[in-house]
Amino acid sequence: MPANRTSKKEIKRESIIQAAIEVFSKKGFQAATVSEIAERAGVADGSIYQYFKNKEDLFFSIPVEKTKEFRTQLELHLEGISGAFNKIRKFVWYFLYFFTVSPEYGRLLMLEMRVSKSFVKTDTYDFLKQSVSSVLEIITEGQHEGVVRTDTDIYILRHLVLGTLEHIVSRWLLKDGKYDLLRHHQEVSRLIIDALRNPACPGAAPDGTPVKAGPTGEI
Amino acid sequence: MPANRTSKKEIKRESIIQAAIEVFSKKGFQAATVSEIAERAGVADGSIYQYFKNKEDLFFSIPVEKTKEFRTQLELHLEGISGAFNKIRKFVWYFLYFFTVSPEYGRLLMLEMRVSKSFVKTDTYDFLKQSVSSVLEIITEGQHEGVVRTDTDIYILRHLVLGTLEHIVSRWLLKDGKYDLLRHHQEVSRLIIDALRNPACPGAAPDGTPVKAGPTGEI
DNA sequence: TCAGCTTTATGAATGATATTCATTTCTACC
DNA sequence: GGTAGAAATGAATATCATTCATAAAGCTGA
Numbered sequence: 001m002p003a004n005r006t007s008k009k010e011i012k013r014e015s016i017i018q019a020a021i022e023v024f025s026k027k028g029f030q031a032a033t034v035s036e037i038a039e040r041a042g043v044a045d046g047s048i049y050q051y052f053k054n055k056e057d058l059f060f061s062i063p064v065e066k067t068k069e070f071r072t073q074l075e076l077h078l079e080g081i082s083g084a085f086n087k088i089r090k091f092v093w094y095f096l097y098f099f100t101v102s103p104e105y106g107r108l109l110m111l112e113m114r115v116s117k118s119f120v121k122t123d124t125y126d127f128l129k130q131s132v133s134s135v136l137e138i139i140t141e142g143q144h145e146g147v148v149r150t151d152t153d154i155y156i157l158r159h160l161v162l163g164t165l166e167h168i169v170s171r172w173l174l175k176d177g178k179y180d181l182l183r184h185h186q187e188v189s190r191l192i193i194d195a196l197r198n199p200a201c202p203g204a205a206p207d208g209t210p211v212k213a214g215p216t217g218e219i
Numbered sequence: 220m221p222a223n224r225t226s227k228k229e230i231k232r233e234s235i236i237q238a239a240i241e242v243f244s245k246k247g248f249q250a251a252t253v254s255e256i257a258e259r260a261g262v263a264d265g266s267i268y269q270y271f272k273n274k275e276d277l278f279f280s281i282p283v284e285k286t287k288e289f290r291t292q293l294e295l296h297l298e299g300i301s302g303a304f305n306k307i308r309k310f311v312w313y314f315l316y317f318f319t320v321s322p323e324y325g326r327l328l329m330l331e332m333r334v335s336k337s338f339v340k341t342d343t344y345d346f347l348k349q350s351v352s353s354v355l356e357i358i359t360e361g362q363h364e365g366v367v368r369t370d371t372d373i374y375i376l377r378h379l380v381l382g383t384l385e386h387i388v389s390r391w392l393l394k395d396g397k398y399d400l401l402r403h404h405q406e407v408s409r410l411i412i413d414a415l416r417n418p419a420c421p422g423a424a425p426d427g428t429p430v431k432a433g434p435t436g437e438i
Numbered sequence: 439t440c441a442g443c444t445t446t447a448t449g450a451a452t453g454a455t456a457t458t459c460a461t462t463t464c465t466a467c468c
Numbered sequence: 469g470g471t472a473g474a475a476a477t478g479a480a481t482a483t484c485a486t487t488c489a490t491a492a493a494g495c496t497g498a
Contacts, residue, residue: 008494009446030249034485044448046487055485111334120393152406156387160410163386164379171378174339187371191379195414227465228475253456263477265458274456 013051016041017065020058025104029059029112060113060122066105067124070098071131078134084142088196089189091135092165093182099169100181107173110166135161142196149198160195164188232270235260236284239277244323248278248331279332279341285324286343289317290350297353303361307415308408310354311384312401318388319400326392329385354380361415368417379414383407 019041023032034055038045052058077094081087099106113119139157142148148157168188172181238260242251253274257264271277296313300306318325332338358376361367367376387407391400 012446033483045485046449047447049486050446111336115330115334115389115393117330117393152410153403156403156406156410159386159390159407160379160383160414163382163384165382166386167378167382168375170334174334174336184372184375187375188378191371191375191414194416194418195379195410197413199413231475252454264456265478266476268457269475 009051012041012043012047016043016048016051016058017061021062021105024059024062024108029056029108056118059108060119060124062105063109063113063124063128066102066109067128067131071134073098074131074134084138084145084148085193085196087138087141088135088161088193089186091138091161092189092192093185095165096169096181096185096188099172100177103173103177106169110170110173114166132162133158139196143198146201147198148196149200151199157196161192164192228270231260231262231266235262235267235270235277236280240281240324243278243281243327248275248327275337278327279338279343281324282328282332282343282347285321285328286347286350290353292317293350293353303357303364303367304412304415306357306360307354307380307412308405310357310380311408311411312404314384315388315400315404315407318392319396322392322396325388329389329392333385351381352377358415362417365420366417367415368419370418376415380411383411 016037019037020032023037023040026032034048035045037058038048041048048058052061074091074094077090078087081090099110113125119125135158136154139148139154139161143150143154165188169181172179235256238256239251242256242259245251253267254264256277257267260267267277271280293310293313296309297306300309318329332344338344354377355373358367358373358380362369362373384407388400391398
């Protein structure tokens, strides 16, 4: 295909995605209609299907750009920060900050896509997962530093970090962002770090508290 | 209305809900059709609307019974256990156990309802929230015992506990329950407890590690 | 510039399905 | 057994997502 035609197609595709973002953000997946998206993009209903397999496929194309943005901005924010716990603090802050600035997108991602079986099969999801999983890198870095516990599967540590953050963001979105999402970011970091902290690491725990063994594994 | 007729209505309502559980579990909210539910319940399509405002209303009626079951069983399991951390361990185990035994229901609750704005407005949701929030009671109990930190908003502590657990369960459901959800329950409890633990409580931390102050609040 | 071919765009037609509503059937009570 | 009010019915309606036959536009080589 000629290059000229390709770029025109690309532009049209983009304008459809842009219209889709607006309409889906306003109405959610269900209530949004393909006709409205087509109208807003200035194309016929049928044309959408030249670019996307179906309504869902169009919906799932939205996160691609946003995820790239998340990833590059996060890298920028982590730049120059050393120490796994300092990076965790920054990650927590950035995660909450990101959704503070993009609540409409957050609604789509957190409340509609993240929870869909077909989305999980998507390439977009893999990309997203990989981006968010910089936590995993921070965790292993912390283990090498000796400050992060090595007695627990790192994927469980990730569940704790992302689970806590996603829960906070989801509940906030469900309440229409009626309060400041960032207001407790320091407490959240502190909590997460205390969970990740290596219990055997001298000098890592706070407040000079004397400590002793406790039972684990009891249900 | 005569009592006899009332109970007949109640029975029919139940049979519709039962049919709804089966069909929604098998196909999810979207793909399930009102006709199939009606057929399985042995009523006409239109009859559904005598009992429920619409398809969504019917859907959201499902958790009522299941939530009661969750709540009473949890109370039973906590019976006789003392100490906030022991209760947390039991809660973690029971939470994972519950979804292990009811994965189809879990899929509906965790992946479809929990994330819906209209569900959150529901009475059912309030009831559910209240049931799950026995964590809150355990947390304050632990604060009175002196073992749970008091430097952090208890709602944030709840975000950590429920966020971690719901994340674990959601990801498991999205992977079609292909592994044993309970296999890591002890690690999960340990992690959560280490996050909740009062950093100033002598004798609470593990392993006799000497500890000292660390910075908090830095991003 | 144009003929011939390919790609893209179109929107009316199709099919699926939630919901409504005029009509029928049932139930309780006299 | 007659009747009023409740409940049940399912055909009709309205709302989309998606398809597809047809038209328009883009490209190429002369």
